[in-house]
Amino acid sequence: MRFEGKVAVVTGAAQGIGEAYARALASEGAQVVIADVDERGRDVADEIKGLFVRTDVSDPASVEAMAEKAVERFGGIDHLVNNAAIFGTMKLDFLFTVDWDYYKKFMSVNMDGALLCARACYPHMQARGGGSIVNQSSTAAWQYSGFYGLAKVGVNGLTQQLAHELGGMNIRVNAIAPGPIDTEANRTVVPGNMSQKIVRDKMALKRMGSPEDLVGACLFLLSDDAAWITGQIINVDGGEVFRA
Numbered sequence: 001m002r003f004e005g006k007v008a009v010v011t012g013a014a015q016g017i018g019e020a021y022a023r024a025l026a027s028e029g030a031q032v033v034i035a036d037v038d039e040r041g042r043d044v045a046d047e048i049k050g051l052f053v054r055t056d057v058s059d060p061a062s063v064e065a066m067a068e069k070a071v072e073r074f075g076g077i078d079h080l081v082n083n084a085a086i087f088g089t090m091k092l093d094f095l096f097t098v099d100w101d102y103y104k105k106f107m108s109v110n111m112d113g114a115l116l117c118a119r120a121c122y123p124h125m126q127a128r129g130g131g132s133i134v135n136q137s138s139t140a141a142w143q144y145s146g147f148y149g150l151a152k153v154g155v156n157g158l159t160q161q162l163a164h165e166l167g168g169m170n171i172r173v174n175a176i177a178p179g180p181i182d183t184e185a186n187r188t189v190v191p192g193n194m195s196q197k198i199v200r201d202k203m204a205l206k207r208m209g210s211p212e213d214l215v216g217a218c219l220f221l222l223s224d225d226a227a228w229i230t231g232q233i234i235n236v237d238g239g240e241v242f243r244a
């Protein structure tokens, strides 16, 4: 029960990986805010006795209102998981041809959304003497994957820069870079035979991950067990990408 008395905001937790994070945090005692554009988050929140706030992470007013509601209901914010992204429904296109308005929207959700949520939540963490943030990156950041990977490179940079800006307030910022995770979104966007090829050719451990494979790293980085870890991007990827 590492999160007893703590309040955690998880974005994009209506399904998939974010839902697994939200459930795991609740099972370790946290009061969890599910911030998602998808109303299915309401059912998840009901099941874990959390709070669903319909939130568009790319909209500053929506994100501010979400943080206010979290504080109104639970009295503060200690942890933030920036997991929301356009992924399962994303357009597949090239950087040099993708529609510009779509590209701007994509980056505002998949990269700037994490910054907006951090900006809305950090004052409440500071008011409680500190806190922690985990950003959801991807191994796509180190491989060719177009604007999806570019946004994750941005998330990695944001993790390092924010770690410095918030460290003096005892707020830690880290990221998890998952390899391929078997979610509905992944199955929609990555053809099955391509997933099998990635597993066969690229991965040290010969299987895709599950959301539960990521939970241990996420909760560790959020918890006091990681009290002196900040600005790090941790691969949880079955050995898909080796980094020096």
Ligand SMILES: NC(=O)c1ccc[n+]([C@@H]2O[C@H](COP(=O)([O-])OP(=O)(O)OC[C@H]3O[C@@H](n4cnc5c(N)ncnc54)[C@H](O)[C@@H]3O)[C@@H](O)[C@H]2O)c1
Binding pocket: 011, 012, 013, 014, 015, 016, 017, 018, 035, 036, 037, 038, 055, 056, 057, 058, 083, 084, 085, 086, 087, 088, 109, 136, 137, 138, 139, 177, 178, 179, 180, 181, 182, 183, 184, 185, 186
């Ligand atoms: N599944 C994988 O293989 C994999 C691998 C590496 C990284 N990731 C990352 O993990 C995260 C979750 O992936 P997933 O597979 O669970 O996908 P998912 O599509 O199931 O989850 C993303 C969630 O974000 C929400 N969302 C989208 N736009 C939003 C917005 N503007 N505001 C608030 N919420 C919004 C969606 O409604 C959804 O619930 C994403 O950041 C993804 O990039 C996934």
